[in-house]
Structures are given as structure tokens and as C-alpha cells.
Amino acid sequence: MRFVRFELEGNEGLAVENNGSLRGLLVNDPEFPGTLDALVGADGSGLAAAGETLACGKTISREGIRYLPPFSRASKILCVGLNYHDHSAESGYAQPKYPTVFARFNSSLIGHGDDIIRPEVSDTLDFEGELVAVIGKGGFKISEQDALGHVIGYSIFNDGSIREYQHATPQWTIGKNFDSTGAFGPVFVTADELPAGCKGLFLETRLNGQVVQRANIDDMVFSVASLVSILSQTMTLEPGDVIVTGTPAGVGAGRKPPLWMKSGDVCEVEIDRIGLLVNSIRDEVAVGREAA
Known part of the structure; x- marks a missing residue:
């Protein structure tokens, strides 16, 4: 469904x-x-x-x-960085042997059609199209073999990142949690409608109609099943927990010169058989003027 x-x-x-x-x-x-x-x-x-x-x-x-974002009260929003070899390379990192995990918070989430807000403090707003897996059956120390049985469905995410703040500290969380930067939706698709672990599906991100990211979900270093299993070794996963599984190469920060999103841009993230997430970009300054 x-x-x-x-x-x-x-x-x-x-x-x-x-x-x-x-x-x-x-x-x-x-x-x-x-x-x-x-x-x-x-x-x-x-x-x-x-x-x-x-x-x-x-x-x-x-x-x-x-x-609206399909979920807004998840007890955990667990995001995975550097989960595609080519994205790790463009970001200047050696490929990690363990998932690079950081947290998103519900206060940063917006829905399909809402504006992603570029904050006044920085112009380094970047796009990251990603697959979302949602936990339906909780568990601790879940085996990789059983992991997909704990995933109830999937959605789409645009992990809008303020790179200047992301890299201001060794931990990335601050640059990933500006208000109105985590676009989520527009649909939640139950797992029975899709290939196991979304294997074989393609993810594509477009900025102003131009393709900037395209990858097969199979290219992930840590598959959905692997991520569920690994994360559950240290924490109990609960129904409704959200796992944002990582982005492929092509992000703005990896380009020369960098390609930052600006006010008036339109960013689209599409995943086969799931849907299309579309958001325009708007400056925080413009939002403030309108409120005044």
C-alpha cells in the first residue's frame, strides 16, 4: 500500500x-x-x-x-553517511568499514512541496537524495538474515546539508539539523510493494531539471539489511524508527566549483516505484521579511 x-x-x-x-x-x-x-x-x-x-x-x-512528512514522531532518525563508494571518494574520505551514523531530529523535517530554507548564516546548502527505510518490528541484535522482516516500508529523503556547519566539528549533526532542511515523502510505501531491500531500484536527484545524482540502490556499501542488523547490535530498534540510508556521488560539495542550492532552485529526488519528492529552495531572509 x-x-x-x-x-x-x-x-x-x-x-x-x-x-x-x-x-x-x-x-x-x-x-x-x-x-x-x-x-x-x-x-x-x-x-x-x-x-x-x-x-x-x-x-x-x-x-x-x-x-506532511509521513512520520513526525520517530523516536530515532538514524542517518548514514558515506554509504556509496563514489560519494566517499568525492568527499575526500577513505571508505569506512563501519557505517557513519549521525542523527536527524523531527524539528528539521518538512514535506513534499514545502520550501527547503537556506539559512541566513551560510550559503553552503547542499542536496542529498536518499532512500528511507522504516522499522515496523522492533528488535535488538537482529541478524542480517532476518533484518528485512523488521522493515515495514520505504520512503524518500532529501538530506539538505549546511556543509559549512557540518564540517565545523568532527560530528556532523549540527550541519544536518537546521530547521526546514530535511525533506521527507511524499509517500510511505509498504515493503510488500517493492523488491526486498529495494534492490535494483534507481535513485535520481535533479536540480532545476538537470540530473546531479543517479545510482542503483545496489551500489550502497551497507545494504538496508546490513544497516538494520548493524544498528541493532548497539541499540534497540523500535517500530517507527527511520533509517536514512545515504546518498550517492554528485553532491554540490564534491563539484568544482561547488554547486550550492540557492533561492528559487527546485530540487527533485525520485526513486523507482516509490515516488517523486519535490521542494523549492527559499532564503531564510525572505521568510523573515514575509513574517514581518
């Missing part, structure tokens, strides 16, 4: 997508089955039933809705 979380006239809603059309319900509808955070947080046991209920709901017009 394909789920879309949205806002309509101030109310949150959830819909299922079928052949491009949306049917769903709002939180104030008596039949509303719950948010994705709640459904997946309950081991995903009610997800199929929720999908059937939503499919009998109202027709939702895309024109009137604001897309």
Missing part, C-alpha cells in the same frame, strides 16, 4: 494512493484509523486494515492539500 500524510484546511489526514488518486480521512472523521506514527508504532499490525478503511474514504484532491 501507498500512504500519504497531509493537511487539509488545518486538519491532518491520511490517505492511500491508488493509480495516482487519493482516498482518505481526516483526524476528525469518526472512521479515522490513526496516524502512520501510531499505526507503525503498534508493530504495524493495523496498517493493512487502516489502508482498507482509508480506501473507502473521501476522494482527496491534491490541489487543496499540504503534504
Whole structure:
């Protein structure tokens, strides 16, 4: 199933997508089955039933809705850096033998169609198209063989990075958590709709219509199954946890001269059989003026 979380006239809603059309319900509808955070947080046991209920709901017009990140209350958003050989090379790093893990926080997330905000303090805003895996069944010390059984579905992420701040300290977290830089969505696709571990699917990032990143998910150094297993060796993974699996080569920081995103740019991240995440870039200064 394909789920879309949205806002309509101030109310949150959830819909299922079928052949491009949306049917769903709002939180104030008596039949509303719950948010994705709640459904997946309950081991995903009610997800199929929720999908059937939503499919009998109202027709939702895309024109009137604001897309929301599929999940906004994950207990952990675990991001993986340097997970493609070519990206490690362009970034000047030797390929790590262990995943490079950093945290994202819910306060940085935005949905499809929202503006990625370039902060006033830096012009080094970079793009990173990535596959997202969502945990549906929790566990500790999960074997790689069993790991994909713990993944309930997938989505798309644009890990907007302020490179100046990312590299200001040995830890990357500060440059990865500016408000309104983590674009997430527009859909959450259950694992049964896709190849195991999204093997064979292609990821492509476009900036103003020009392809800047293109890679096969198979090119990841640490596969989805490997990441789930490795992460679970040190921490208990919980239903609803989000794993952002890394970006391939082509980022702006790896180019000569660097290619930073600027106000008015449009960045698209597309993954086969999952969907298309689109966001425009807007300066924080412009946002401030508008608020004033």
C-alpha cells in the first residue's frame, strides 16, 4: 500500500494512493484509523486494515492539500553517511568499514512541496537524495538474515546539508539539523510493494531539471539489511524508527566549483516505484521579511 500524510484546511489526514488518486480521512472523521506514527508504532499490525478503511474514504484532491512528512514522531532518525563508494571518494574520505551514523531530529523535517530554507548564516546548502527505510518490528541484535522482516516500508529523503556547519566539528549533526532542511515523502510505501531491500531500484536527484545524482540502490556499501542488523547490535530498534540510508556521488560539495542550492532552485529526488519528492529552495531572509 501507498500512504500519504497531509493537511487539509488545518486538519491532518491520511490517505492511500491508488493509480495516482487519493482516498482518505481526516483526524476528525469518526472512521479515522490513526496516524502512520501510531499505526507503525503498534508493530504495524493495523496498517493493512487502516489502508482498507482509508480506501473507502473521501476522494482527496491534491490541489487543496499540504503534504506532511509521513512520520513526525520517530523516536530515532538514524542517518548514514558515506554509504556509496563514489560519494566517499568525492568527499575526500577513505571508505569506512563501519557505517557513519549521525542523527536527524523531527524539528528539521518538512514535506513534499514545502520550501527547503537556506539559512541566513551560510550559503553552503547542499542536496542529498536518499532512500528511507522504516522499522515496523522492533528488535535488538537482529541478524542480517532476518533484518528485512523488521522493515515495514520505504520512503524518500532529501538530506539538505549546511556543509559549512557540518564540517565545523568532527560530528556532523549540527550541519544536518537546521530547521526546514530535511525533506521527507511524499509517500510511505509498504515493503510488500517493492523488491526486498529495494534492490535494483534507481535513485535520481535533479536540480532545476538537470540530473546531479543517479545510482542503483545496489551500489550502497551497507545494504538496508546490513544497516538494520548493524544498528541493532548497539541499540534497540523500535517500530517507527527511520533509517536514512545515504546518498550517492554528485553532491554540490564534491563539484568544482561547488554547486550550492540557492533561492528559487527546485530540487527533485525520485526513486523507482516509490515516488517523486519535490521542494523549492527559499532564503531564510525572505521568510523573515514575509513574517514581518
